[in-house]
Amino acid sequence: MDSDPKYTELRSISPGPHVKMTEIQATRRLLREKWLDLPPKLRVPQQLYGRHDEGCGATIGVMPRCDFTCRGCYLGADANSIPRAPLAAIKAQMRSLRPYLGRWGNLQLTDGEVTLRPAHEVVELLRYARELELVPMLMTHGDTFRRNPDLLSRLMVDGGLREISIHIDTTQRGRRGAAYQDVRHEADLNPLRDEFAAMIRAARANTGRPLRAASTVTVTADNLGGVPGIIDWFLRNSDAFRLLSFLPMARVGRTSAALDAVNMDQLWRAIGKGLPDRSSLEVLTRQQWWLGHGGCNRILLGMAYDRPDGRRGYAPFSAADQYDQRVFSKFCERFGGLTFRGDTPGTALRTAAKAVLREPGFVFGTLPRYIGRWLKRVGGKHIAQTLFRFATGRGRLDVFTIVSHHFMDRDQLATAEGRERLASCVFRVPVDGRLVSMCEVNANGGRDRYYRQLKIGQKNGV
Numbered sequence: 001m002d003s004d005p006k007y008t009e010l011r012s013i014s015p016g017p018h019v020k021m022t023e024i025q026a027t028r029r030l031l032r033e034k035w036l037d038l039p040p041k042l043r044v045p046q047q048l049y050g051r052h053d054e055g056c057g058a059t060i061g062v063m064p065r066c067d068f069t070c071r072g073c074y075l076g077a078d079a080n081s082i083p084r085a086p087l088a089a090i091k092a093q094m095r096s097l098r099p100y101l102g103r104w105g106n107l108q109l110t111d112g113e114v115t116l117r118p119a120h121e122v123v124e125l126l127r128y129a130r131e132l133e134l135v136p137m138l139m140t141h142g143d144t145f146r147r148n149p150d151l152l153s154r155l156m157v158d159g160g161l162r163e164i165s166i167h168i169d170t171t172q173r174g175r176r177g178a179a180y181q182d183v184r185h186e187a188d189l190n191p192l193r194d195e196f197a198a199m200i201r202a203a204r205a206n207t208g209r210p211l212r213a214a215s216t217v218t219v220t221a222d223n224l225g226g227v228p229g230i231i232d233w234f235l236r237n238s239d240a241f242r243l244l245s246f247l248p249m250a251r252v253g254r255t256s257a258a259l260d261a262v263n264m265d266q267l268w269r270a271i272g273k274g275l276p277d278r279s280s281l282e283v284l285t286r287q288q289w290w291l292g293h294g295g296c297n298r299i300l301l302g303m304a305y306d307r308p309d310g311r312r313g314y315a316p317f318s319a320a321d322q323y324d325q326r327v328f329s330k331f332c333e334r335f336g337g338l339t340f341r342g343d344t345p346g347t348a349l350r351t352a353a354k355a356v357l358r359e360p361g362f363v364f365g366t367l368p369r370y371i372g373r374w375l376k377r378v379g380g381k382h383i384a385q386t387l388f389r390f391a392t393g394r395g396r397l398d399v400f401t402i403v404s405h406h407f408m409d410r411d412q413l414a415t416a417e418g419r420e421r422l423a424s425c426v427f428r429v430p431v432d433g434r435l436v437s438m439c440e441v442n443a444n445g446g447r448d449r450y451y452r453q454l455k456i457g458q459k460n461g462v
Contacts, residue, residue, distance in 0.1 A: 023103055027337030030054060030102045042293060042424060045325040046318075049292050051332040055426035057097035058108040058438060060450055061085030062125070066113040068141055068174035072218040074253035074407075074442050075112060082451045083458040084117055091128050093430040098132050100428060100435055104342040107134040108165075111447075115144035119151060126159030135341050137163035137214070142196055143176050152199065156209045162341075165214040165245070166196055170223045171259070186226025190233055197240035214243035221260035224270050231274025231402070235312040238304040238398040246271070250407040252442045264298070267404055271300075276313045287316040292426035295417065300402040305378060306395035308385075314400065315378045327370045334359045408439045 035043065035050025042049075049055060064075065064082035073079075097107060107129055114122060115138070122138075129136040138161060145152045155161040170183050175192070183189055193215075200213045217223075217230060227246070234244045249261050265281060268288075272279040279287075284300065291297040302316035318324045338355060340348040356363045372383070379386030389395035405427075412418045425437035431446045441447045 024337055027102050031337050038424060042290070044290065045329065046289050048289050048299065049426050052336050053291055054102040054105050055100065055292070055428065056106040056108065057101050057435070058110050058427065058429050059090055059093050060111045060429050060431060060441065060447065061454055062090055062109060062111050063114050063117040064112040064451065065116055067116065068113070068172055070172045070174070071256040071259060072171040072220065072249050073255065074250070076448055076451070077254050078451070079112060083454050085454055087121060087124060090125055094129055094132055094134060096430045096435065097428070098134060101134060102337075103133045104135050104339050107136045108139050109136045110139035113141060113144070114138060115140050115151065119154060122155060123159035126155060126161050130160050130342070133342060135163060136161070137165055139165050140167070141172065142166040142168070145199060146176055146195070152203045153207050156203060156207045156211060162210055163212045163214070165216055167216045167218075168193060168196070169217045170226070171218045171220065186223055187229050193233055193237070197237045200240045213241045214245060215241050216245045216247055218247050218249055219262055219267055220249045221262055224262050224266060227267070227270035228274030231271060235276070235304045235314055235400065238400045239396065242399055243401045243403065245403040245405060247405050247407065250442065251409040252407070264295070264404065264406060268298070271402060276311065287318050289318070293421045293424045296406055296421055297426070298404045302400060303397055304400040305390070305397045313378065315374065317374065319377065323373070327366060330362060330366060334362055407442055410443045413439060413443055
């Protein structure tokens, strides 16, 4: 094992040759280090980073070329002329990210349109990520799967793909089908969303494999009014998609000068209008979790469910009162870092059983009380009826997460807040031997420098 280069960088998370740590102990140690790396002002009750989440990493150069010409693209104008990075270089990126992300950490396989790379090479990268005990999420516009219906199943079976994110919004240009050319209203893309939801359900059924699906949406002043309708569609299709990520536009790359940005409050007001109870910005702000700096990532964790009237409801896990905060803190103290993402059903069951035996007081005492409070928010006075509907399958209940990621442009990076956000970034990319912020890659020339290296390597036959 020691001679295998894929393990070389992993030693930095080991406590040393004379101390043996369990996997959960190693993960908790990594979380503790990240918690202490945060400025004291960010160590707040709603913080996930360093308590239950290790952050996120992304590749660069997997396939800079893209067959779309989106109006909100963060790549440079010459991206289509950039050669793809060699497989060995991408694998080295994964190895450098592994100590930062920890076991079964979040890895975005991205940069350009990854599915345009030869399928056998994508399979090789997916397999390698899982060998390193990372969870690769394939970021894509999805049209390659529409043109090649067998590709998604192949990546799941041969590559072990378990997570995918499909970008769908009105800023995109190049989508197959006359109905999707120059689309101006988000509602006009719902048939496309229906197509992808059916594709995801079919891939799961045909392969017998799990697939966690997300969707990303670039938000500008032009499509902000479509956000409530997007929320409504995803709540109705939360069995297919379990996460919806909104990306307010940053003026980087080849983003169109005609597009206007929106701020965090504008976005979350629109999100609130799309939720069944039309939540106010004040309520949503209390219910959100942070991942790193509060100006960078906001997360709403909850469940989408069938209401007795046949409509879909949504109930966040947190009411953001002191009781919820205490329960969350206790959960992180006892189960921080616990994950089933890399487990088979059998190992997941054994892991869960060990966790229950280790903390029976929390599992059988605190947790049922919390669930009862949550069910009261969902069912009101009819808790027993609500629980019966879910238990008997008469009402669908799906975990569903809403996220906003706020990237910065060059001007924002230069501000005091921008530098503060950069120093606390939890989304890293390996460039020039360093793990740098994705905002630095996007807005401060990091991607352009790496692309120049790829061009030089191509000229030199590397």
